[in-house]
Amino acid sequence: MNMASIGDADPFTAAIPATKVELTVSCRNLLDRDTFSKSDPICVLYTQGIANREWREFGRTEVIDNTLNPDFVRKFIVDYFFEERQNLRFDLYDLDCKSDNLSKHDFLGQAFCTLGEIVGSLGSRLEKPLIGIPGKKCGTIIIRAEELSNCRESVMLQFCGNKLDKKDFFGKSDPFLVFYRSNEDGSYTICHKTEVVKNTLDPVWQAFKIPVRALCNGDYDRSIKVEVYDWDRDGGHDFIGEFSTSYREMCRSQSQFHIYEVLNPKKKGKKKKKYQNSGTVTLLSCLVDTELSFLDYIRGGTQINFTVAIDFTASNGNPSQPTSLHYMSPYQLNDYAMALRAIGEIIQDYDSDKLFPALGFGAKLPPDGRVSHEFPLNGNPQNPYCSGIDGVMEAYYQSLKSVRLYGPTHFSPVINHVARYASAVTDGSQYFILLIISDGVITDMAQTKESIVNAASLPMSIIIVGVGPAEFDEMIELDGDEERISSQGRYAERDIVQFVPFRDYIDRRGNHILSMARLAKEVLAEIPDQFLSYMRTRGIKPGPQPPPYTPCPPPAVHPLHTRRGLFPSHRRQRCYAPPQTNPSPPEIFRPSAPPTSAPAGSGAPWGSGQIKMQQGLHPALLLASANIHWHRPLCTTASGNEDLQAQQSKTHTHTHTPLITESLAVSCDLQRRYFGENKSALQRHGCVLVTSLYLLLYSVQNVNVISFLVNKSCELY
Known part of the structure; x- marks a missing residue:
């Protein structure tokens, strides 16, 4: 189920939704398209963009076997805009196989309406005839x-049954529960089904977790109806009985069992003296929890690590030819580059260092022509990281010029590569996302399934984007939306794969920005849920959130620094002050044998190898002082005002930071105080050192250390 907004497909011009609306779909008297059984219906929702009027698939319900009157449990959650006409289309299909390609299934009919039409109907309930098959009532x-509502609570419930009615002739019953929440008009909406427990009158159902919003929409006193059925293979489930409760009533039962009588109104209506009930259902446990969101973890410091793997197999075509999927056109991005940029530019915002491993597979590498299914795009196996998405794009283009496209298409090596890193960090501080972009048939399907099953227990997700015109049946199989992937009898612990064919999101008018936005929106939609499923199953809570912003008090001023010019009145205080402690003074860093003069016209500061700094010192501060030293004359006048103004003007041409201006003032003042009119190189370097130390230590606001290092530097020079 996709939680995307309905309306204009352009995310840059979309309005802010007034609210979120949950749509529940039921059907009655559907066509029976199966010969030996009833239809197996599924409902597909399409939305229509305002600008291009194109219909795009929004989401699908679950499949319900053998029924012509389905009540779908899976909802569509849509954004509601009062000011827009939000056109909807509901298509019904009878599923005949596991393929996601709807053209391979029997069409059962469709209905058109607007979201406003549903919301504005009596009781927000709209009933319409299905059309689309001429001459037939659909x-x-x-x-x-x-x-x-905005209720963020969830509840874990577990029930058991006792002495339920026997409904099967040759056995007992196969009972399951169906939960409904009441509506304002007195009707009921299905919100959950339990699993079926076979051949027993005393079932114990598995515990299940459900949002309180889904159970009662945040209204604790709203009636909840629970129906008990005996499952039948033909879909004609036998009604055993029902009972009613409320969320508040169930919460009161946290410390003790609560027993509900299961009553069958038909049996009770016959006024049989011996009829008491059709068994009982007991609430075994009711555990309430506040739902944690994806943003709770991000705010708590969890980092998202992004890795990209690109298909370099020969089926993509010669990169020098316009027909190739890897063709580097000077006018537009190819499909690989568009998919990479669309997804990477969003994910990189959640990675603090913006360093991304970029891998390729299926190519022959120079110089020996060996085939590799896990090679770094930047050519550095020891450090495959690229700086930002632009760095990944550059490495991708360079690889196309150096490697030879070959084959076959193996996914498992790159999945195992990321899994090795994910297995080392399972405390919730990091989560890994692997983007695989490929054009064709997977040739190591068994190994890929095994790798995915293993990775499902790790903090990682896999996004697969199919490019080109090929059929992607095998990639669809890896996407475990309908059936959980398995390998050698082991099922994946959770669904971690999302597959989409890029061609479904390409704008027909050639708007590549819109195509990229559509793709990113679709493939990233499942990441937060996959992320949360890992954290919840491991019991991992978000880290502590950063403290709120509070302005820092002004630093204490040492008597040494009270002279005019050392503390400009316009200086802005830093937002985050370190703890006020008195550590032992750090070692002095010294300039080592600098040249007597800088190269003429050089715009560079001291060479990085000529200054050794203690770990933790801020290089930008020393850089500022070094820039001043090499590119500005020293002040020689008593006041220094004229030279200071001229130097400040020159400073602005080199850098636009107030730090340089202040460091210049400090440098001039300290020079006048300690060195007078002497311009020897050693003293000039001492001035640079003193200035750097002053700026460094002023940034940490430690008066004792400032005094120590200023005095120490004066003694040295």
């Missing part, structure tokens, strides 16, 4: 809308 569709 049944009806019922759509209910309800505004979602």
